[in-house]
Amino acid sequence: MKPTVRKIAEDLGLSSATVSKALSGRQEISSETRARVTAYANELGYLKSTANRRRLGILTVNAPDMDESQSSLMFNLMVNFQKYASRLQYDVIIVTIGFEEQKRETLDHFAYANNFDGLFIAGLKTTDPYYQQLETTTTPIVAMDIHVANPLVGNVGTNSISGGELAIRHLAELGHKRIGLLNGHSEAYISQERLAGYMAALYMHKIHFDPDLCYDGDYSLESGAKAADYFAKTDATAIYCASDLMAQGVIQRFMELGFNLPQDYSIVGFDNMSLCLGCMPTITTIAQNPADLGEAACAVLYGLTQKIPIRNVKLEPYLVVRESTAPPRG
Secondary structure (H helix, E strand, C coil), X not given: CCCCHHHHHHHHCCCHHHHHHHHCCCCCCCHHHHHHHHHHHHHHCHHHHCCCCCEEEEEEECHXXXXXXXXXXXXXXXXXXXXXXXXXXXXXXXXXXXXXHHHHCCHHHHHHHCCCCEEEEECCCCCCHHHHHCCCCCCCEEEECCXXXXXXXXXXXXXXXXXXXXXXXXXXXXXXXXXXXXXCCCCCHHHHHHHHHHHHHHHHCCCCCXXXXXXXXXXXXXXXXXXXXXXXXXXXXXXXXXXXXXXXXXXXXXHHCCCCCCCCCEEEEEECCCHHHHCCCCCEEEECCHHHHHHHHHHHHHHHHCCCCCCEEEECCEEECCCCCCCCXX
């Protein structure tokens, strides 16, 4: 007799609705119940009977910590990931998971319990349990802006080295020699790449690297404002910001302090979010394309599920010049 959801529910003393939700990976069902249901369904052969239903998971981690610009980027990225996946005949399930849930269930068990062929993960911090497990996972995974040596883990993102070079070259050509970096929090892998891009670009343009011109924010508007207070006490004439939202915070705070922009300070952001056009002055930024990122992430993940060894894709950013940059005074 072919195993059914009702059979599993009766044997485990659960409702059919609970079993159905557990097999679909719904987060209102506890990880323990999902694991119990999935294990029993596998034992009965139920999962094999539904093997034609191929599934990819989009796993967003630390979603409450995402700012407005990051959330907008992720939304556009996920939409295009799903469009590409549908052409490949895959269903896509979006799941949000926090730190405590990561501690209760391993990454591989999460993928197995939810019947995922592969996972696309965004938002991981270097302190997250799942970040540590990327080195040893046996699940095909694409991680946003994270590179590890595991051949089953791919990396998709925007080239921060190129982004830093574009920003610093633009500012250097305007005549700036004292260029600060407003980076994101150090727990983000992408912040390390932004710093590397900044330092490499300074070297290429023969500009002295001064650690006192580096400030760690947290990708929020508020951290941009705090950074403005910090940089106002330095001799920086320009600031390269690791996100547009932080750039907006810098600009708003400088204006409150009575500075004229871009005459007193030139500001460059990163992302090219819509907020760049709503700020006064409008923000010069390093643009990335979330649609292309979403398609690339799905393509690489599909390749990994098919044992195609394409693991790392870095898309090239481009410079969008607006009103927030100008030659320094004098």
